[in-house]
Amino acid sequence: MASKIKNSASFGPSLRLGVLGGGQLGRMMIQSAVDFDARVEVMDPSPDAPCRFLTHRFVQGDLNDADAVEKFGSGLDCLTIEIENVSVEGLRRLEAQGVRVIPKPDHLAIIQDKGLQKQFFADHGIPTSPFQLIADANEVGAMGFPIVQKMRKGGYDGKGVKVLKNVADASKAFQSPSLLEKAVRIHKELSVIVARNSMGETQCFPVVEAVFDPVANLVDYLIAPADISIEEAQTAERIVIQVAECMEFEGLLAVELFLDTEGHIVVNEVAPRTHNSGHHTIEANITSQFEQHLRTVLDLPLGSTAPVHPVGAMVNVVGAADARGLPDYRGIDAALATEGVHPHLYGKSQVKPFRKMGHVTITGETRQEVIERMMRIREQLAVEGKPTPTE
Ligand code: ADP
Secondary structure, eight states: OOOGGGOGGGOSTTOEEEEEOOSHHHHHHHHHHHHTTOEEEEEESOTTOTTTTSSSEEEEOOTTOHHHHHHHHTTOSEEEESSSOSOHHHHHHHHHTTOEESSOHHHHHHHHSHHHHHHHHHHTTOOBOOEEEESSGGGTTTTOSSEEEEESSSOBTTBTEEEEOSGGGGGGOOSSSEEEEEOOOEEEEEEEEEEEOTTOOEEEOOOEEEEEETTTTEEEEEEESOSSOHHHHHHHHHHHHHHHHHHTOOEEEEEEEEEETTSOEEEEEEESSOOGGGTTHHHHBSSOHHHHHHHHHTTOOOOOOOBSSSEEEEEEEEBOTTOOBEEEEESHHHHHTSTTEEEEEOOOSOBOTTOEEEEEEEEESSHHHHHHHHHHHHHHOEEEEEOOOOO
């Protein structure tokens, strides 16, 4: 059966697009999908996923269950993901049935395993830190110290990553099969989101910089363009396109990079989907990462990634340290009263301490102006908890 995707005349009610995962990334993609009249069907394990009430069909199910994924996706025209921890076997079966699956299951299989991913970089001459794969914690000293140990599968948002500074730290090592990496002396953490379509055309978004809070050791905010030289930005973009081309990747690929203290740029890891480091693109670029992702999934021409504001930044809105219950948002009015500021709340039904509840985008003319606005707003923004009313 010929795919309907090639024929844009079949947009609208007859086109069925599925997404595995119904969190905030899916939610922001749905906002773009509305403009294309692409009707989105979602599967997520949680009955109150942020996409729950915004979809044409919601299925509650285990994303790692091949049968459940196959059942959800059968009959769809195309299927994508908003989280990489899904059943590759289920996706392979759907692809065999003629469903257009983006990213490709083979790419997902490599990316889901940090060991295979790193080996792929090494095999294709992509700059990355030296590494070794180990079967369990007994081998954790194989490369000496300091090292970074990463569980091969299942880690996210820094969970599954441990910095082991010396032999004494070896007792803290993960037991599971893991990847050991030489600790990079990081000057800046960067990321570039690239789209690559079925014709092999690529488009990169401007380089983003993650600015860390040295006290909390957490990402404080993300800002684009990164404060690096033109040559460094060009090198970053060249490496990212090299990754996408070596993989023959199709879809949206977020590439995390390190700029080390000696000026070298190396790849840390990739994610085959929309990414935290691209949220500002909704307001800051001609085409957002969410629309660009959809364009690749539906096999449409790629959109321009040119900035519409010289600087764009993003800061997370997280639950207060003691927040529990229904979210109670504070300071949104102050944010809305500030020029260039856009809140995006994720529709989570419950707040928990430090849970990501939304983000705020700040755009402006200069880096300094944007950072000042952000600092001011951040002092006022908070998510407290309030009791759930009893019925
Ligand atoms: P996750 O996929 O869970 O986000 P990452 O691989 O991105 O895990 O690692 C999380 C953080 O750990 C990175 O943002 C970086 O600050 C640090 N890190 C990871 N690898 C290295 C390394 N080789 N050297 C130094 N720091 C690292």
